[in-house]
Amino acid sequence: MDSLNLPGLAEIEAAARRLAGRAVVTPLLESPALNARLGGRILLKPETLQRTGSFKFRGAYNRLSQLDEARRSAGVVAYSSGNHAQGVAAAAQLLGLPATIVMPSDAPRIKVANTQGYGAEVVSYERGTEDRKAIAEAIAAERGATIVPPYDDPDIIAGQGTCGLEICQQAEALGLHLDAILVCCGGGGLTAGTGTAARALSPETEVYTVEPAGWDDTARSLAAGQRLANEAPPTSFCDALLAKEPGVLTFDINRRVAAGGFAVSDDEVAEAIRYAFTTLKLVVEPGGAVSLAALLAGRFDARDRCVAITLSGGNIDPELMARLLAEA
Amino acid sequence: MDSLNLPGLAEIEAAARRLAGRAVVTPLLESPALNARLGGRILLKPETLQRTGSFKFRGAYNRLSQLDEARRSAGVVAYSSGNHAQGVAAAAQLLGLPATIVMPSDAPRIKVANTQGYGAEVVSYERGTEDRKAIAEAIAAERGATIVPPYDDPDIIAGQGTCGLEICQQAEALGLHLDAILVCCGGGGLTAGTGTAARALSPETEVYTVEPAGWDDTARSLAAGQRLANEAPPTSFCDALLAKEPGVLTFDINRRVAAGGFAVSDDEVAEAIRYAFTTLKLVVEPGGAVSLAALLAGRFDARDRCVAITLSGGNIDPELMARLLAEA
Numbered sequence: 296m297d298s299l300n301l302p303g304l305a306e307i308e309a310a311a312r313r314l315a316g317r318a319v320v321t322p323l324l325e326s327p328a329l330n331a332r333l334g335g336r337i338l339l340k341p342e343t344l345q346r347t348g349s350f351k352f353r354g355a356y357n358r359l360s361q362l363d364e365a366r367r368s369a370g371v372v373a374y375s376s377g378n379h380a381q382g383v384a385a386a387a388q389l390l391g392l393p394a395t396i397v398m399p400s401d402a403p404r405i406k407v408a409n410t411q412g413y414g415a416e417v418v419s420y421e422r423g424t425e426d427r428k429a430i431a432e433a434i435a436a437e438r439g440a441t442i443v444p445p446y447d448d449p450d451i452i453a454g455q456g457t458c459g460l461e462i463c464q465q466a467e468a469l470g471l472h473l474d475a476i477l478v479c480c481g482g483g484g485l486t487a488g489t490g491t492a493a494r495a496l497s498p499e500t501e502v503y504t505v506e507p508a509g510w511d512d513t514a515r516s517l518a519a520g521q522r523l524a525n526e527a528p529p530t531s532f533c534d535a536l537l538a539k540e541p542g543v544l545t546f547d548i549n550r551r552v553a554a555g556g557f558a559v560s561d562d563e564v565a566e567a568i569r570y571a572f573t574t575l576k577l578v579v580e581p582g583g584a585v586s587l588a589a590l591l592a593g594r595f596d597a598r599d600r601c602v603a604i605t606l607s608g609g610n611i612d613p614e615l616m617a618r619l620l621a622e623a
Numbered sequence: 624m625d626s627l628n629l630p631g632l633a634e635i636e637a638a639a640r641r642l643a644g645r646a647v648v649t650p651l652l653e654s655p656a657l658n659a660r661l662g663g664r665i666l667l668k669p670e671t672l673q674r675t676g677s678f679k680f681r682g683a684y685n686r687l688s689q690l691d692e693a694r695r696s697a698g699v700v701a702y703s704s705g706n707h708a709q710g711v712a713a714a715a716q717l718l719g720l721p722a723t724i725v726m727p728s729d730a731p732r733i734k735v736a737n738t739q740g741y742g743a744e745v746v747s748y749e750r751g752t753e754d755r756k757a758i759a760e761a762i763a764a765e766r767g768a769t770i771v772p773p774y775d776d777p778d779i780i781a782g783q784g785t786c787g788l789e790i791c792q793q794a795e796a797l798g799l800h801l802d803a804i805l806v807c808c809g810g811g812g813l814t815a816g817t818g819t820a821a822r823a824l825s826p827e828t829e830v831y832t833v834e835p836a837g838w839d840d841t842a843r844s845l846a847a848g849q850r851l852a853n854e855a856p857p858t859s860f861c862d863a864l865l866a867k868e869p870g871v872l873t874f875d876i877n878r879r880v881a882a883g884g885f886a887v888s889d890d891e892v893a894e895a896i897r898y899a900f901t902t903l904k905l906v907v908e909p910g911g912a913v914s915l916a917a918l919l920a921g922r923f924d925a926r927d928r929c930v931a932i933t934l935s936g937g938n939i940d941p942e943l944m945a946r947l948l949a950e951a
Contacts, residue, residue, distance in 0.1 A: 322650035327674045343904040346655045405901070572944075573733070574939035576671040576906040609904035613948035616900075620941035 301548055302449045304495035307456035307488065310357040314457055317389060318353050319345050321458075323465035323603070328574050335597035336471065340462050343444070343579055343609030347409070349535070350485055351375075351382030351445075352456050357454030358387045358443055366389055367392055369439040374398075374427040376534045377406025378582075378608050395440065397431045402508050403580075403612045422534060429591040440469035446484030447542035456488025462603050463496040465486035471498040474600040477586040479607040480504035480513050480556065483545030489551030489605070503595065504549070504556035505585040507533040507564070513541045513549060514556025522546050532561055532615070535582030535608055557595060559588040563621050567591050572620065581615075583608035629778045629876055632823035634818065635784035638685040642785055645717060646681050647673050649786075651793035651931070656902050659916055663925035664799065668790050671907055671937030675737070677863070678786050678813055678935050679703075679710030679773075685782030686771055687714045695720055697767040702726075702755040704862045705734025706910075706936050707773040712741035719946070723757045723768065731862060731908075731940045774812030775870035784816025788832035790931050791824040801828040802928040805914040807935040808832035808841050808884065809864035811873030815931070818880030831923065832884035833913040835859040835892070841869045841877060842884025850874050860889055860943070863910030863936055885923060887916040896918050896944070897951050899934070906944070 324339040342350035359371060370393030373383040380396040387394035394415040398407060399422040418434065419426050435442045444451065459476070466473050476493055478486040483504070490502040491566055504513045507526040516523045524540035531537060541549065559567075566580050567588035571579040579587070586604035589595050595602070652667040662778070670678035687699060698721030701711040708724040715722035722743040726735060727750040738745055746762065748755050763770045772779065787804070794801050804821055806814040811832070818830040830839045837856040844851045852868035859865060869877065887895075892909050895916035899907040914932035917923050923930070 307877070319653065322652070324650070324672060325647065326672075327647065341904075344652060344654075348902075348904055484653065569941075572906055573941065574676075576669075576676055578900055578904040578906060613897075613951060617945035617948045620945045623941060 299451065302453040302456065303491060306453040306459050307492050310453040311457045311460055313357055313360050314353060315456070317356055318457070320461060321345055321541060323462065326575050332408065333597045335599055336601040337590065337597060337607055338466060338601070338603040339575070340458060340603060341577055342458060342608050343577060343583060347381040347385045347505065348469040348608060348610045349378035349382065349583065350376040350386055350455055350605070353457050354451035354454030354484060355379065355382035355443060356386040356389070358448060358450040359383070359390055360393060361450060362441060366441050369441070370394055371396070371443050372425065372431045372435040372440045373443040373445065374417070374431040375445055376537065377402045377410065378535050378610060379391050381406060381413060381610070382413035383443050386570045388414045393445055395434055397427050399427070405612050406610050409610065419572040426546045446482035447544045448463045449544065452484050452488045452545065452548065454488070455485045456492045458485060458605065459489030459492030462489065463492055466603060471601050473497055473502060473603055475501045475602045477503050477505050477595060477602065479583055479585045479605050480506050480583065481534065482538040482542045484542070484605060485548050485605065486553055487545040487548035491548060494552045501554040502552055503554055506556060506558050507531040507536050507559045507585065508560045510537055511556060511558035513556060516541050516546055517550060517553055517556055520550065533564060533581040533585060536585065557589045559585050559592055559594060563588040563592040568619055569623050577606060578609045578611060579606050580608045580611040624637070627946065628777065630781040630784065631819060634777065634781040635788050635820050638781040639785045639788055641685055642681060642782070645684055646679065646785070648789060649673055649752060651790065654903050661925045663927055664929040665793060665918065665925060666929070666931040667903070667934055668715050668786060668906055668931060669934045670786060671905060671911060671934050675709040676936060676938045677706035677710065677712045677911065678779050678783055678933070680704040680713055681785050682779035682782030682812060683707065683710035684714040684717070686776060686778040687718050689778060690769060697769070698722055699771050700725070700759045700763040700768045701771040701773065702759040703731065703773055704865065705730045705738070705938060706863050708738040709734060709741060709938070710742035711771050712738045716742045723762055725755050727755070731938060734938050735938050737938065774810035775872045777872065780812050780876065782816070783813045784820045786813060786933065787817030787820035789816070789821055790817065794931060799929050801825055801931055803829045803831060805831050805833050805917055805928045805932040807864065807911055807913045807932065807933050808834050809910065810841055810870045811841050811877050813933065813935060814841070814881055815873040815876035817946045819876060821890050822880045829882040830880055833863055833881055833917045834884060834886050835861040835913065836886045837890045838865055839884060839886035840866065841885060845878060845881055845884055861892060861909040861913060862906065864913065885917045887913050887920060887922060891916040891920040893947050896947055900948065903905060905934060906937045906939060907934050908936045908939040919935040
């Protein structure tokens, strides 16, 4: 870590060693059809294929595997709309720790079911009226359990950074220079980790965030140079990305490593999910499709450029996918 | 080729050189959830991610790229329910040849639309009453065009063999010994190519075919030691695998390289498609899901074994996927 206690390449490489044999080294995919449509070379990082169906397992396992022996038996507590929930639950199961996850009552059913499937206890709360963090902290205090924050934590960020580490290594193995990486962004953990890896390994690569429209706190904060919250944000079906404001630690990193950010509408995301289904043959959830949406909607011009994008999660309810496909 | 004019490893390696930079080197994926469910190590070869959404591009491009200069301008003609159609159309477009494809009137709409999207002319016929081969031959004779058969051709088989070549190379790179490979089987081209590669590179690996129930002509032919046709086969939604009998050339190869075959019901295939969607996050069409179905339905016991399976195609109509998801 550097003088500001921010994780660096060394912490990301250490996380990669911890994750070896536990996390999936997801491939870097290329679609001739997508390249032809956009006139560039697009490298897809499908964290949909990661254990638990999103990148969140990386950070969770990196954090949990470093828990003090004395704290392990009391277990862990997390709050999450679903992907961090599954990541923590699966990591806890692998490590033999009890896990309790505080999830909103409107979380996608597949995410709740999977979290329970990994052996975690799920505590439900109302997204609009209750404070999930307070609920989690009360449970943790009562049990002596350890809170596993979704993004504002150096070990979580270093774990997510292994995604960026792989992107850089895999692009290099293909002999490609990355002009840009577009990262699906909620609280900013994946961006911070990926951006840190990219700045170290491929310093000329520009890193951009992509967020749902009205939830583009990170993009606006990057432009303003300070953390800004979303004021009266609209509803969005990108449940994985609905953070009210950037994390303290993640923003401190992202203002150094990210060049800027984009926002996409739910309609643009729906179109990207359909494109992923029909042409890429990949199942992507709304929050995992925003980077692809930014390319398809022309928010970022990939022509004659080599651009990596994260498909950060694939935990979409079958009912939602069926509806999106029917609307086409 | 050996004395019987059967393609061997040298022809498959030559095909791989022709396909370099044209076909996608699809990854060999592993799912912790699937491994845990089956108690073995399952390596997924997702040809769903191949150019045109199925392995068929491999054979088609290998065949078309070797056409005599004199025959190129007259173009090519193929008959196919859709995946060979798209493979030939895309290969012809890349090589600048005109292509005409004879397709059944009940072919999945996505396959017809994509074939036209690659610039091919589509001629429709009735699956029950018309002879697609005769129609294609009449068109070819009239135009001086070259027929590109779907499987019974050494160059097609060698092209499909690059899929098996990659499976063997990728498994070896992972330090894994393959106990078995399960191949989705229609006319037998992918099995013949993959089996030839496996016999050369990993001779102890057993290769099995998987076919739709009632359309298991290859399994029964392998057991009988001679080509047997399907008598009064039932309807099946595995449109890509509805061959009436094994090819002459493909069976001559498969009786040497395949250990046997399995059959799966449409219900088992539907369950495999849903599993691929929900857990693997991959879009797989019915014919591409039969190998996965054989594992999930317990037709082949993968416990404590390392088994590669082909997910040979992903061109499923969105309406069908929506219906399958709704039925769950």
